[in-house]
Amino acid sequence: MKKISERIYYVGVNDDTKTLFEGLWPLPYGVSYNSYIVADSKVALIDTVEHGFEDEFLANINEALGDRGIDYLIVNHMEPDHSSLITDMLQRYPDMKIVGNAKTLPMLQGYYGTPAERVIVMKEGDSIDLGSCSLSFHMIPMVHWPETMVTWLAEENTVFSGDAFGTFGAVNEEVVDSEGTFGSFRDEMMRYYSNIVGKYGTPVQSALKKLSGLEVKRICSTHGPVWEKSVPEVVALYDRMSRYEVERGVCIAYGSMYGNTAAAAEALAEELRRQGVPCAVHDLAGNVNPGLGLSGALRDVFKYDTIVAASPTYNNGIFPPVETFMKALQARLIKGRRFYALGSYTWAGSSVNLLNSFAESLGFDVLAPGLSFPQAYSPEKCNVQEIASILKG
Numbered sequence: 001m002k003k004i005s006e007r008i009y010y011v012g013v014n015d016d017t018k019t020l021f022e023g024l025w026p027l028p029y030g031v032s033y034n035s036y037i038v039a040d041s042k043v044a045l046i047d048t049v050e051h052g053f054e055d056e057f058l059a060n061i062n063e064a065l066g067d068r069g070i071d072y073l074i075v076n077h078m079e080p081d082h083s084s085l086i087t088d089m090l091q092r093y094p095d096m097k098i099v100g101n102a103k104t105l106p107m108l109q110g111y112y113g114t115p116a117e118r119v120i121v122m123k124e125g126d127s128i129d130l131g132s133c134s135l136s137f138h139m140i141p142m143v144h145w146p147e148t149m150v151t152w153l154a155e156e157n158t159v160f161s162g163d164a165f166g167t168f169g170a171v172n173e174e175v176v177d178s179e180g181t182f183g184s185f186r187d188e189m190m191r192y193y194s195n196i197v198g199k200y201g202t203p204v205q206s207a208l209k210k211l212s213g214l215e216v217k218r219i220c221s222t223h224g225p226v227w228e229k230s231v232p233e234v235v236a237l238y239d240r241m242s243r244y245e246v247e248r249g250v251c252i253a254y255g256s257m258y259g260n261t262a263a264a265a266e267a268l269a270e271e272l273r274r275q276g277v278p279c280a281v282h283d284l285a286g287n288v289n290p291g292l293g294l295s296g297a298l299r300d301v302f303k304y305d306t307i308v309a310a311s312p313t314y315n316n317g318i319f320p321p322v323e324t325f326m327k328a329l330q331a332r333l334i335k336g337r338r339f340y341a342l343g344s345y346t347w348a349g350s351s352v353n354l355l356n357s358f359a360e361s362l363g364f365d366v367l368a369p370g371l372s373f374p375q376a377y378s379p380e381k382c383n384v385q386e387i388a389s390i391l392k393g
């Protein structure tokens with residue numbers, strides 16, 4: 001538990017054991033499920049945490065409230081990492097009402113069989129009075145689910161933003177950001193955005209427009225630190241990413257069975273670095289150079305303007321992890337990238353042409369026919385200096 005202000009308490013938890021978020025995205029630095037209490041004459045709890053953390057969550061609530069009850073449970077977002085303790089809370093607090101919106105209600109019923117009489121349905125701009133302050137509710141549909149809303153506490157210029165402005169990475173005991181916090185979370189915030197929210201650039205832009213009328217001094221999201229010092233940086237990063245704005249640099253994403261395509265991709269990365277070109281390289285299958293894989297590659301696609309996809313030919317097609325990467329770009333509506341393909345084959349190479357066609361269908365600028373090379377990697381077959389100069393343009 002951490003007291004954030006006179007009225008606001010952090011009662012969230014860190015998850016250091018889960019390895020894959022949403023069953024897909026690696027968590028090398030853990031993740032937090034944030035929940036907040038606003039305690040006034042009336043008490044509101046904003047979102048819950050994932051099941052499995054009941055004891056710690058209840059201890060935090062207890063530490064914040066003592067034997068006071070909870071009047072409202074505000075549900076900004078129904079994804080189970082925040083909602084899976086709702087039934088538990090309804091049982092513990094029989095007088096507590098859930099506060100959601102018209103789209104929350106059927107999800108509550110479908111997931112948890114929540115009785116409608118326990119739910120108060122809010123419309124855009126509606127508010128509840130807590131005594132000396134009130135909470136108002138603003139819909140931000142598709143950031144990143146349809147029922148998503150934010151809760152605004154005007155008296156403290158604080159937005160409880162759900163997953164918006166969230167990041168992977170467990171929080172320290174301070175919870176609130178300090179000097180350097182934003183810098184240390186920036187990459188993980190980009191990875192969270194690109195992996196989870198990346199498809200919804202337009203809804204994020206609409207949400208940012210809505211917030212731009214408010215003088216936000218504190219952001220309490222559902223994952224990662226509470227932002228006070230770095231509110232402008234956090235908002236600017238979300239604005240940039242949701243406009244798909246990138247800088248010059250290269251994201252190399254490869255898959256490889258026997259290391260030949262990997263060797264070419266890694267040699268290209270080394271050459272780019274040698275020439276001072278910002279560059280990131282990710283092994284999508286993780287069998288040659290395990291790392292963040294697809295998750296890290298997507299982050300760097302939101303960072304850099306040039307994509308190199310490298311795949312061996314596999315049954316006349318693209319090696320499946322690389323195909324998944326291309327589909328992930330399509331799903332995130334990535335546009336306007338510069339593109340180059342390469343890969344090894346043994347008897348008839350087709351992966352490079354297929355990657356180029358895929359890239360063209362996404363509207364990418366395919367910089368050159370690419371490099372399809374037979375069997376083993378060698379510097380003679382793969383002139384990485386030449387590829388680097390194509391990529392530099």
Ligand SMILES: Cc1cc2nc3c(=O)[nH]c(=O)nc-3n(C[C@H](O)[C@H](O)[C@H](O)COP(=O)(O)O)c2cc1C
Pocket residue numbers: 255256257258259260261262311312313314315316317344345346347348349350374375376
């Ligand atoms: C299951 C499987 C399917 C393959 N299909 C093709 C193919 O359709 N055409 C081809 O030229 N080579 C094919 N190959 C050969 C690989 O493309 C070749 O071994 C390549 O060098 C592998 O690159 P890597 O070392 O980056 O995995 C196949 C290999 C495997 C294991």
Ligand SMILES: [Fe+2]
Pocket residue numbers: 077079144163
């Ligand atoms: Fe979510």
Ligand SMILES: [Fe+2]
Pocket residue numbers: 079081082163222223
């Ligand atoms: Fe979440």
